[in-house]
Amino acid sequence: LGRSGIDAETWDELEEALLLADVGVGPTMEILDHVRARVKDEGITDPEALVEVLKAELKDRIGGGDRTLRRDVSDGRTCVWLFVGVNGVGKTTTIGKVAARERAEGRQVLLAAGDTFRAAAAEQLEMWAERAGADFVRGAEGSDPSSVIFDGVQRAASRGHELVLADTAGRLHTKVNLMEELAKVRRVSDREPGQVAEVLLVIDATTGQNGLTQARQFAEAADVTGVVLTKLDGSAKGGIVVAIQTELGIPVKLVGLGETAADLVEFDPDEFVEALFASASTPAAHRETP
Amino acid sequence: MFDALSDRFDGIFKRLKGRGRLGDAEVDEVLREIRVALLEADVNIAVARGLVGRIRERCVGEELSRSLSPAQQVIKIVHEELIETLGGETMKVTFASKPPTVVLMAGLQGAGKTTTTAKLARWFKQQGRNPLLVGADLQRPAAVEQLRTLGSQIDVPVWSEPTDPVAVAEGGLAEARRLGRDVVIVDTAGRLAIDAEMMEQVRQISGAVDPHYTFLVIDAMTGQDAVSVAQAFHETLALDGVILTKLDGDARGGAALSVKEVVGRPIAFASTGEKIADFDQFHPDRLAGRILGM
Ligand SMILES: Nc1nc2c(ncn2[C@@H]2O[C@H](COP(=O)(O)OP(=O)(O)OP(=O)(O)O)[C@@H](O)[C@H]2O)c(=O)[nH]1
Ligand SMILES: Nc1nc2c(ncn2[C@@H]2O[C@H](COP(=O)(O)OP(=O)(O)OP(=O)(O)O)[C@@H](O)[C@H]2O)c(=O)[nH]1
Ligand SMILES: [K+]
Ligand SMILES: [Mg+2]
Ligand SMILES: [Mg+2]
Numbered sequence: 174l175g176r177s178g179i180d181a182e183t184w185d186e187l188e189e190a191l192l193l194a195d196v197g198v199g200p201t202m203e204i205l206d207h208v209r210a211r212v213k214d215e216g217i218t219d220p221e222a223l224v225e226v227l228k229a230e231l232k233d234r235i236g237g238g239d240r241t242l243r244r245d246v247s248d249g250r251t252c253v254w255l256f257v258g259v260n261g262v263g264k265t266t267t268i269g270k271v272a273a274r275e276r277a278e279g280r281q282v283l284l285a286a287g288d289t290f291r292a293a294a295a296e297q298l299e300m301w302a303e304r305a306g307a308d309f310v311r312g313a314e315g316s317d318p319s320s321v322i323f324d325g326v327q328r329a330a331s332r333g334h335e336l337v338l339a340d341t342a343g344r345l346h347t348k349v350n351l352m353e354e355l356a357k358v359r360r361v362s363d364r365e366p367g368q369v370a371e372v373l374l375v376i377d378a379t380t381g382q383n384g385l386t387q388a389r390q391f392a393e394a395a396d397v398t399g400v401v402l403t404k405l406d407g408s409a410k411g412g413i414v415v416a417i418q419t420e421l422g423i424p425v426k427l428v429g430l431g432e433t434a435a436d437l438v439e440f441d442p443d444e445f446v447e448a449l450f451a452s453a454s455t456p457a458a459h460r461e462t463p
Numbered sequence: 464m465f466d467a468l469s470d471r472f473d474g475i476f477k478r479l480k481g482r483g484r485l486g487d488a489e490v491d492e493v494l495r496e497i498r499v500a501l502l503e504a505d506v507n508i509a510v511a512r513g514l515v516g517r518i519r520e521r522c523v524g525e526e527l528s529r530s531l532s533p534a535q536q537v538i539k540i541v542h543e544e545l546i547e548t549l550g551g552e553t554m555k556v557t558f559a560s561k562p563p564t565v566v567l568m569a570g571l572q573g574a575g576k577t578t579t580t581a582k583l584a585r586w587f588k589q590q591g592r593n594p595l596l597v598g599a600d601l602q603r604p605a606a607v608e609q610l611r612t613l614g615s616q617i618d619v620p621v622w623s624e625p626t627d628p629v630a631v632a633e634g635g636l637a638e639a640r641r642l643g644r645d646v647v648i649v650d651t652a653g654r655l656a657i658d659a660e661m662m663e664q665v666r667q668i669s670g671a672v673d674p675h676y677t678f679l680v681i682d683a684m685t686g687q688d689a690v691s692v693a694q695a696f697h698e699t700l701a702l703d704g705v706i707l708t709k710l711d712g713d714a715r716g717g718a719a720l721s722v723k724e725v726v727g728r729p730i731a732f733a734s735t736g737e738k739i740a741d742f743d744q745f746h747p748d749r750l751a752g753r754i755l756g757m
């Protein structure tokens with residue numbers, strides 16, 4: 174954007190940056206329409222100023238919503254955070270990270286291995302529990318995930334732990350029976366002595382355009398309260414969360430930046446938007462196809 | 464989420480009834496719709512640009528036949544171009560003259576490598592082979608345990624040791640020779656394409672076992688980033704093919720098309736579920752229809 178005025182090419186470049194970040198065609202057009210109107214109203218002619226307006230528009234869109242993690246539960250109930258999402262996005266790893274953080278803040282935590290399906294899923298979670306010094310409950314392979322989590326909640330309650338982090342098996346949002354199973358997991362986790370305070374949908378930053386459908390379906394089945402955006406340490410920008418926040422009103426609460434316990438941060442809309450435009454274009458994207 | 468492409472086109476073409484050739488303005492309008500459809504299917508923006516260019520040439524150049532409506536005609540052109548881009552034929556897997564045939568699996572975190580390693584082993588078994596699985600992911604918690612569990616489900620031995628990934632890969636190859644296994648599939652840790660150290664590690668693994676086939680495992684839900692990821696893996700490992708996973712969902716899988724276009728290697732296999740049997744060789748025509756929402 175080194176040119177002196179705003180021309181069609183400027184708009185094309187901005188459009189390309191947003192599309193390359195996986196913001197999606199619909200949202201990109203809508204955002205640029207807004208920006209176009211503002212640029213006209215405010216008589217903006219400098220490309221740099223235009224970029225600032227675009228950034229502000231994006232920050233507006235994803236800046237809203239309450240991003241604090243809820244711990245408030247009724248008297249005598251044990252707080253449960255459920256982690257849900259499609260396969261391989263980083264649910265189990267995020268639980269490990271959150272557990273480490275909670276432990277460092279002095280809370281007693283229990284990890285419940287609600288993924289009874291995938292090979293060695295419980296072993297994986299158990300290793301994270303050991304690393305974090307958290308309590309751990311698992312069931313037999315193939316057993317009912319709701320019961321395993323409920324066992325975990327009861328044990329946490331009886332031992333006076335403050336928080337249960339419940340893992341669930343990865344599932345595609347298109348699988349009706351698995352989404353029903355998830356709805357049940359949520360209901361059972363919400364039974365006394367437990368109470369669900371957060372349902373965190375884990376979204377992989379590489380996710381393309383079906384990420385919005387993922388969020389919609391998981392929200393419908395399990396009443397999602399926030400998004401964890403993982404793998405933002407890679408080259409993908411995670412732009413699909415713009416649509417998730419704008420259309421479904423689900424805020425991003427946490428961000429995963431690596432594979433170790435320390436690689437978890439709060440979502441920062443400013444940083445996210447800046448990163449969206451930082452070398453958004455890859456050599457590949459600029460390769461001229463014949 | 465998306466309207467089927469034919470629905471999109473119908474409106475435009477209603478106004479074009481009875482024409483034998485499309486005018487420039489109509490072609491532009493149709494091509495804009497095609498571009499949107501491709502982008503919504505996660506086709507990389509640069510790849511979409513190239514594709515649309517080729518489709519434009521054919522739409523302008525070809526006399527439209529009488530038997531098809533303009534809409535049908537254009538959809539047919541788009542469909543053909545997609546199949547062409549995806550590679551017409553199903554990939555033929557051949558075997559090393561001096562066994563074992565070595566297969567290396569690589570890809571981003573969570574793409575489905577370990578699951579696919581087991582699925583591929585089952586597939587090789589069905590071809591009458593005797594695979595050995597090698598667990599060279601010593602990083603992700605319980606990765607080797609996961610592979611062992613899957614191996615036992617399909618009755619295929621798994622070899623690993625807690626040394627380092629390069630040594631494990633070498634050791635696995637030696638173990639296969641010792642046991643007389645004729646296929647070795649090496650599972651590796653997930654890694655980011657921009658992680659220089661981890662990319663160097665997988666390069667060394669590849670150097671140590673000199674694979675006959677190196678597959679990049681790609682999640683069908685991947686967006687625009689797939690192309691740079693594939694290029695980086697291709698530069699490091701000289702890929703032989705791509706394995707596309709999680710096709711059982713509603714993702715259009717346009718990223719896979721982009722990867723094929725950019726690295727020029729076929730999509731060899733497709734994975735369509737969490738169960739080991741949910742796996743087969745790849746058929747380009749099916750994905751072409753899916754990308755178009757047909
Ligand atoms: N680079 C990077 N890798 C991550 C991040 N979060 C998770 N991963 C990796 O992603 C892979 C999948 O993570 P898991 O935690 O097993 O994902 P999951 O959602 O529990 O997977 P399933 O239970 O199989 O559905 C692992 O290799 C993790 O180490 C992150 O923020 N950055
Ligand atoms: N629905 C569906 N899930 C799949 C498919 N292939 C793999 N998975 C799931 O995706 C998740 C990740 O698979 P893994 O095989 O652990 O992926 P990976 O690439 O080895 O992960 P890392 O080793 O952590 O990098 C698991 O939950 C698998 O069951 C598929 O075709 N469809
Ligand atoms: K993924
Ligand atoms: Mg998991
Ligand atoms: Mg793996």
